[in-house]
């Protein structure tokens with residue numbers, strides 16, 4: 001497959017699907033080949049905009065198209081499980097938007113199916129693949145800030161409350177934690193390289209029944225702590241800072257899409273940028289293509305264990321704050 005164009009199929013051409021398609025335009029040996037929507041006109045319009053030769057009004061028809069090499073799924077959280085399963089059962093590798101599923105039990109079933117059928121499956125958690133976060137990883141590995149002690153991060157955006165929108169709709173597995181809180185949790189796993197030994201959580205559910213505010217404290221084996229919060233009711237600084245015994249690193253807003261970071265040590269302050277080539281989604285997409293071409297079942301970075309552990313943690317946090325979806 002390495003010497004030919006990689007053909008992506010896309011399911012759910014809504015808002016974020018544009019970032020995927022835009023990122024793909026910056027990848028020479030990959031192209032958007034087919035788009036599927038429940039509405040034919042939506043599929044047609046999206047396909048036309050990104051010069052994709054095929055479009056379908058059926059997800060199954062796209063999954064069954066033999067010219068599609070892998071599928072990116074961008075539907076709301078509730079549908080990730082069934083959409084991913086459909087693609088895996090058709091033998092197609094999948095890159096599915098975050099969170100991979102609504103809970104850890106669903107994630108486990110998808111990974112079992114993928115492994116049984118020897119098919120690649122990855123959660124489309126793009127942030128760890130961004131060049132600036134790779135630079136941050138290098139600084140930490142080189143010991144620039146010494147022993148990790150404390151992380152602070154916010155992901156808060158004031159949103160207009162609308163139950164029809166997936167953010168506030170419990171039927172679509174809405175809420176701040178699954179939508180945005182996943183980022184500080186996942187990037188803490190990336191930074192500390194391990195799962196927390198314990199956590200405490202505080203959450204407030206809004207009138208539609210989903211969490212509009214969630215704050216979490218993660219405690220690691222070493223005693224290091226991550227203080228993280230997410231909410232729909234106020235716009236926050238939206239940066240991520242990691243403090244160590246010899247300095248700190250600040251990943252600038254919006255940390256989940258960052259291009260700039262600052263390293264502060266006894267030697268002074270150093271700020272550097274790594275601009276995205278396109279939307280920023282091109283890095284996770286390239287990684288998925290690399291893994292699929294090499295016959296891997298998972299990416300070593302956002303591995304099955306990485307995603308599963310975050311899903312388990314979010315299950316635990318939801319249990320603490322009393323958030324259960326009506327269909328669970």
Ligand SMILES: NC(=O)c1ccc[n+]([C@@H]2O[C@H](COP(=O)([O-])OP(=O)(O)OC[C@H]3O[C@@H](n4cnc5c(N)ncnc54)[C@H](OP(=O)(O)O)[C@@H]3O)[C@@H](O)[C@H]2O)c1
Nearest residue numbers: 012013014015016017036037038039074075076077097098
């Ligand atoms: N990586 C990131 O930075 C990022 C940012 C934002 C969102 N996301 C993730 O991307 C996913 C999609 O978010 P979005 O805001 O792009 O979603 P969206 O625009 O609301 O919807 C995307 C597509 O999902 C389907 N859909 C929407 N509402 C539906 C409903 N009520 N019932 C059945 N299908 C429905 C539609 O597909 P059809 O066209 O087939 O009808 C729609 O085109 C979510 O998992 C979200 O967490 C990721």
